[in-house]
Amino acid sequence: MTLGLDAGGTYLRYELRNQNKIIKASSVKSSEIGLSQYIENILSFEKNIKNICISFAGQVKDGVISSSPNIVVDRHNIKEYFELKYDVNFFIENDLNCAVLAEAKAHKSDNICALYIGTGLGLGVLSSSTLIEGANSVAAELGHIPYKETPFACGCGKSNCIELFASGTALKMWKSYYDVDESLTLKELKNSSNKNENKIYEEFEKALLYAAGTAITLFNPEFLVLGGGIMMSNSDLCDTVISKMQDYAMPIALQKLKIQNTKIQNASLEGAFLLKDYHA
């Protein structure tokens, strides 16, 4: 039996699967319990788990968690701990890396970028069947490329990240900055006659286009898949990206490229279940 767990900023969700059949699924708020303790609780009543596969919304390298802004990390050296204490194989990867593995399987592609905008802006890259990770597993952290100065501090400590324009967090911060009704949707901001409301949308769209153009320019993917909560509830943004991308990326990089919305409900969790095969 395989335990797949999506450790996100808001929820820890897990599924137990036996040969791809879901046996059990549950979730808890990420703030309520440490990740390691949560897994140990599951292991205490499920004795037949052989593989543990984790999608982690934070930085992780070789089975060791370096940091996470929103998850209670009660054990950093998590892979070694579980493999020594329990008779299990343990895999843990950054959530966008997991998501791009799931997208790659869905699109049958070896060269694919997953650009997800939810709370933050993240990118997962599979290039010639290899996840792009870097020396400290922070390669392709697209949300934090320098873009434009803002009055805000990003989670990474800088104040000029592109994520400060195109993310759920950015939308909240700019609405508060301009004293705009926080319940306004992206579409309402776009169609508003109020200058500040309209500006928040315009800046979001421009940052999204720069981010997409940067991903395409750096990695020359065959697919650019758009996902995450904000993109999934604004699926027409995909058409905007398609129609305007010639101004942000080289024509040759666009020749073989397909830009699409994700069709996977929880790509991070799906991708977690693929980690064993990826690392085989």
Ligand SMILES: [Zn+2]
């Ligand atoms: Zn940043």
